[in-house]
Structure formats: C-alpha cells, structure tokens
Amino acid sequence: MKIALIGYGKMGKAIEAIAVAKGHEIVHRVDLNSQHLLEKEELSKADVAIEFTGPETAYNNILKCFAANVPVVCGSTGWLEQLPAVKSICLEQHRAFLYASNFSVGVNIFFEINKRLAELMANQPQYEVKMEEIHHTQKRDAPSGTAITLAEQLMEKVRRKQEWVNDEASKPEQLSIISKRIDPAPGTHSITYTSAIDDITITHTAHSREGFASGAVIAAEWLKGKTGIFSMKDVLSL
Structure with missing residues (x-):
C-alpha cells in the first residue's frame, strides 16, 4: 500500500x-x-x-x-x-x-466501556462525575479530542450533564474536564463517579505513541x- x-x-x-x-x-x-x-x-x-x-x-x-x-x-x-x-x-x-x-485499539475499547458505565450510572444521581486528561506539553488543544469524545458519550447517557467545561464545574449540569500538560505523558484519560459512599474510576493510560x-x-x-x-x-x- x-x-x-x-x-x-x-x-x-x-x-x-x-x-x-x-x-x-x-x-x-x-x-x-x-x-x-x-x-x-x-x-x-x-x-x-x-x-x-x-x-x-x-x-x-x-x-x-x-x-x-x-x-x-x-x-x-x-x-x-x-x-x-x-x-x-x-x-x-x-x-x-x-x-x-x-x-488506539485500547482507547476504542475504552470508549465502549465508558458508554456502558455511563448507561449504568444514568439513573444514579447520587454520583457526581468528572473527567481528567493528561498529555505532553506540546499538545496544542485542550481538552483532548479523546476527552471530548468521552464527554459526549457520557452526556448522551447521563442526561443530567448537559455541557462540558474545561475547568472545575460551577453548575450541576456541567461536566468538568480537567486538562493537565505534563511531559513526557503520551496520554491518560480518567472518568470518576463519586458519591458519599464510594468512587468508581475507569482509566486508560498510553505508554507510548x-x-x-x-x-x-x-x-x-x-x-x-x-x-x-x-x-x-x-x-x-x-
């Protein structure tokens, strides 16, 4: 080819x-x-x-x-x-x-896990949800495209979240995406559901490009x- x-x-x-x-x-x-x-x-x-x-x-x-x-x-x-x-x-x-x-094959499998977990959490309002993504300092966009995909997948199922913000959320309907730029990180994405009783976190970490x-x-x-x-x-x- x-x-x-x-x-x-x-x-x-x-x-x-x-x-x-x-x-x-x-x-x-x-x-x-x-x-x-x-x-x-x-x-x-x-x-x-x-x-x-x-x-x-x-x-x-x-x-x-x-x-x-x-x-x-x-x-x-x-x-x-x-x-x-x-x-x-x-x-x-x-x-x-x-x-x-x-x-990444692993990330695309992670997308499917994210959608399934969001579906399970859709009717569990006692859980607050937020995201974090970490990339190298040369990455020019924030949040990452992967983080935006994850956020859109999540909001499609968890309807109490209506928009994402690249910061700490100030409103209940906002989904917080925290972006960090740290070398030499090629890419880490985490979604955390937090309640007074427990946390559920899923994470994908890339080791290289x-x-x-x-x-x-x-x-x-x-x-x-x-x-x-x-x-x-x-x-x-x-």
Missing part, C-alpha cells in the same frame, strides 16, 4: 516506522512547515493519506485529498466544527473519510478501496 503522510512530526514518524515495517511505502511526506507542497499530483500517487496535523490545517488538507480522490484517515483534533462540512463533501464527491479522535500510530496504519489498511464515512468502530467491528 502507498501512503501519503500529512503531518511529519513525532506521530507521523511513528506511523512511518510501523507502516514501513509492515511492508507499506511512504510516497509523500508533508510536515507542518511545507503545507504548500501538498499538491494533487503528489497526493494522487497514494492509495490512502494519513492526516495528523492540527486544527489550523486539517480541513484544507482533507479537501485536497478529496480533490485528488485519495481516501483520508484523519487524526487531527480541535477542528470538529468543520466536520459536518467535510462529511457532506465526502458524500457528495463519493470519497472515503475516516476520522477518529484516537486510533505506538498504540495510536499502529491503529492509524490499521485504519488506513482497512479504508483502502472504500467510499463513505467511517470510524474506528467500523475498523474494529465494535
């Missing part, structure tokens, strides 16, 4: 190492300082593009991939207000798009040759 890597920072290089070890070829590399080099002619050489840049560039990068008729696996966070537009364009143009706030990078390559392998809008739930049959 021929891969275009859009975003050649630490994550991009981790993806490259795993992809090459699996026998894939990197045919195009674009880092944050050379976005102008993301041209249709170069992109069209790839079977799939993996996009890991940031909120300022993700949207335009995805549209350039669509223009080149290249399936896109996107892991950029902080740009999701533009996601509906991307999905609409993808369907109109019969392209392929897969977005995940986190590509390898889990994210490996999952992105698995997603790219799965997406090749498809059209439509997908997620890691589709890839992992969750």
